[in-house]
Amino acid sequence: MGVVRSELDPPRGQVVEGSSEVPSAPRAMRADAVKNHEKILRAAEEIFALDGVKVPIDVVAERAGVGVGTLYRHFPTKESLYEAIVMTRLTSLLETANRLIRDVEPGRALDSFLREFARQAAEKQDLFDAMDQAGFDFKSRFSDRVDELVDRVDVLRQRAVASGAVRADVETSDILNLVMGTCHAASHGGVDKSALQRLVTIVITGIQPTPER
Amino acid sequence: MGVVRSELDPPRGQVVEGSSEVPSAPRAMRADAVKNHEKILRAAEEIFALDGVKVPIDVVAERAGVGVGTLYRHFPTKESLYEAIVMTRLTSLLETANRLIRDVEPGRALDSFLREFARQAAEKQDLFDAMDQAGFDFKSRFSDRVDELVDRVDVLRQRAVASGAVRADVETSDILNLVMGTCHAASHGGVDKSALQRLVTIVITGIQPTPER
DNA sequence: GCCTATCCGGAACCCTAGTTCCGGATATAG
DNA sequence: CTATATCCGGAACTAGGGTTCCGGATAGGC
Structure with missing residues (x-):
């Protein structure tokens, strides 16, 4: 749950010297x-x-x-390897979200994030699979990290709403489901990069405030 | 390819009486x-x-x-049973499309079809799976029927465009991919009927002509 | 009522993919 | 250089799910 330290960090088997742990210090990896x-x-x-x-x-x-x-x-376990990979992907996405929240004007930030999200999910089949299984409610090994991500997207959405770039009645899960849908199309072939961006554009257009009507 | 006569029709083993075939008439089923x-x-x-x-x-x-x-x-084969079921679903959808093309004004027809499509695909997991595999370009056992369906949707789209309900730069595959995406969300739980319709609405909004900008 | 072409059920078989095991190889401390 | 704790590879085992097979049941023509 909390600390994730997966096998992704440069592996080592060493215990810090002078550790107060049991003296059976596990050797360093060969x-x-x-x-x-x-x-x-x-x-x-x-x-x-x-x-x-x-x-x-x-x-x-x-x-x-x-x-x-x-x-x-x-x-x-196969799953543990899979998990290690997906975690890096999710973490990277999380950083992107945070950077956008920090540096970019609210109106554009959500837009940028969704495009990047789509790009990543379309490019990394594993990421897509993971979110596919995890859903945005579903339980899974990634759920904590996914929750964090959803939380960040919610911030992006709220700001976009406040800035008038997005309608207030659109839910975060709606947005993610829709963008995941575009990735879905992409990951099953038949949708190239430009088509993907076109799809995302349609979604973004769909969640904007409608001037008339 | 052409004639589909799957095991869906009331099964019989009878050969039409007076057939010019070999007289070894296969008996009727027990x-x-x-x-x-x-x-x-x-x-x-x-x-x-x-x-x-x-x-x-x-x-x-x-x-x-x-x-x-x-x-x-x-x-x-398992696949043959699966195919039999999916074919009825596709056929039904095809009939819906044709009926809408015939009876409903162009502006509303596409809208209605997409909603019905989403409802069906969300309700019948098999239908979703089939289209998921088949993609809209991919080859599969259903591809003929899927092609027909895509063709009908294209007619719906063209009419909608002509009537000013849909932008001209939107492709049929875009629309289907997007709506499939909404079903994708629905079939993996976490999206109820009303949420699904909300998603479809967003897509439909996204493909409408934008007054300004 | 009898006989047999058909049909039924489910045990057994196979193939795929994840996981375990262990004899052999090797890095590295001393 | 040698000893040995680690590590390596891949054969073998396991489990899940599709498909086959065949002895036993039975519908229905005569």
């Missing part, structure tokens, strides 16, 4: 282990982005140039 | 077989609607009150 750990992460990031959760674990291992046994020693 | 065939279809329609393609075949058999062997004699 050099080859560290190298493999990184190879696995790189391979996973590439393949998951391309093929999503569905890709068999052997394929990841092969691409990493490593046996499945090795992969499983580094990540006890 | 009464119990006919009954089972129907039970299987009914069960499949219910379960596929609820759980989509993913549902194991044994579950369908059980719900139909029939052994898997029996199910497989009637439908040689």
